[in-house]
Amino acid sequence: MQVLKDEIQESILYASQKLFLQYGYEKTSIEKIARQAKISKSNLYNYFKSKDEIFNRLTDKAAHEFRKLIDFFSSNQFEPKFNTPGFEEMMADEIFKLVIENREGLLLLVFHAQGTKYENLKYELIGIIADKFKADYKAYFSADDNIVLIITQNLFEGITSLTMRSQCDEILKQDLRRLIHYHSKGFAALISDG
Numbered sequence: 001m002q003v004l005k006d007e008i009q010e011s012i013l014y015a016s017q018k019l020f021l022q023y024g025y026e027k028t029s030i031e032k033i034a035r036q037a038k039i040s041k042s043n044l045y046n047y048f049k050s051k052d053e054i055f056n057r058l059t060d061k062a063a064h065e066f067r068k069l070i071d072f073f074s075s076n077q078f079e080p081k082f083n084t085p086g087f088e089e090m091m092a093d094e095i096f097k098l099v100i101e102n103r104e105g106l107l108l109l110v111f112h113a114q115g116t117k118y119e120n121l122k123y124e125l126i127g128i129i130a131d132k133f134k135a136d137y138k139a140y141f142s143a144d145d146n147i148v149l150i151i152t153q154n155l156f157e158g159i160t161s162l163t164m165r166s167q168c169d170e171i172l173k174q175d176l177r178r179l180i181h182y183h184s185k186g187f188a189a190l191i192s193d194g
Helices: 002-023 030-037 051-074 087-111 121-136 146-165 169-191
Strands: none
Touching: 002 030, 002 051, 002 087, 030 051, 051 087, 051 121, 087 121, 087 146, 087 169, 121 146, 146 169
């Protein structure tokens, strides 16, 4: 009996993920999810209390891992450091690992979270990264310098766009390395004294 319950729950999650990715959170109803999962609405409520609970189940791990990666880079506890040999590969590899392990959850968080507890997560993370760069390089940027925020948004959008468009993991990894190289060299040029 437990196997059947697990199968129904997985069917609900699969149907929900598909619908959330296609229509977004706000335009996906419990009725649509039940219909897509081929169960009754009342049966769906035996597994999940709400649409929020379903969305959170699909995204909580990705949100946690995303924040963990941002904290890792914000803490400066990583090696090699920015603008030293190996940094770009290390950063691209960490981002690649995050994407491969959490692709659908990340896409839901970035593009389809309007109306959920995660609707501002993207902007919160961009702000944390931008503030970190401004703090680390305060000799080059003021606290209200918009260029750092724009560069950070551009990097974030590049990563998420590659995640969404890439069908092949090896090409994704290569493209992430190229994107990180591009941003690293550009940021290094901004902070150079030359």
